[in-house]
Amino acid sequence: MRLRKTMSTKSPTELESDEKAQKRAQWEQFGFHVEAPGQVEVTNESHDNPADHQYVVTLDDVTGKAMACTCPHHVHRSAFCKHMTAVENATDDGTLTAFPSDDETDENDTESAECDCDGLNGFPCWPCVRTGRKELPN
Incomplete structure (x- = not known):
């Protein structure tokens, strides 16, 4: 008999940044480029080849909170990732305007x-x- 593992999927509004994502968002260097209102390209500048670590974070246009990211951590685990945390931190402290x-x-x-x-x-x-x-x- 083979068991199947089922994953519970959370909606983006149910996601919260965990302590590990918060720490990594603070420790690592990120670059931001607003592609469109609410669409922020995030580059992890801490890697040797930052171009291989670029993802797009989507923000809710009403709440301004991160809803999704194209990184594997968010896509495969439905987890609030360091990229989403970094964008929210940058918008909260005023260094990034995601809705120009x-x-x-x-x-x-x-x-x-x-x-x-x-x-x-x-x-x-x-x-x-x-x-x-x-x-x-x-």
């Missing part, structure tokens, strides 16, 4: 001029779709 105003977005929108839409025969590139600058055709 329209004025801030326009000032930082120089990257949008360099998108890949031009080479796609009228089809929008993923960065333009994700940030809401363009919509996918039906």
Whole structure:
């Protein structure tokens, strides 16, 4: 007889940062880039190759609390990870604005001029779709 292990899945609102995630978020160096309102790319600068340790944390647009992360720890364990903790810490202390105003977005929108839409025969590139600058055709 084979036993199957069942995992209980918690909704993001039920997740809380544990002590280990808090400590790691404080000990390690993180870089942040707001990809879109509520979408923060987090780079763990403590690794030898930080580009291999980039994940996206999604924040709730009402509460401002972290809901999800693309890192393996959150994806496979439904756990509140160090990346989510680091983003919440940075937004709480004012060093990160995860929901920039329209004025801030326009000032930082120089990257949008360099998108890949031009080479796609009228089809929008993923960065333009994700940030809401363009919509996918039906």
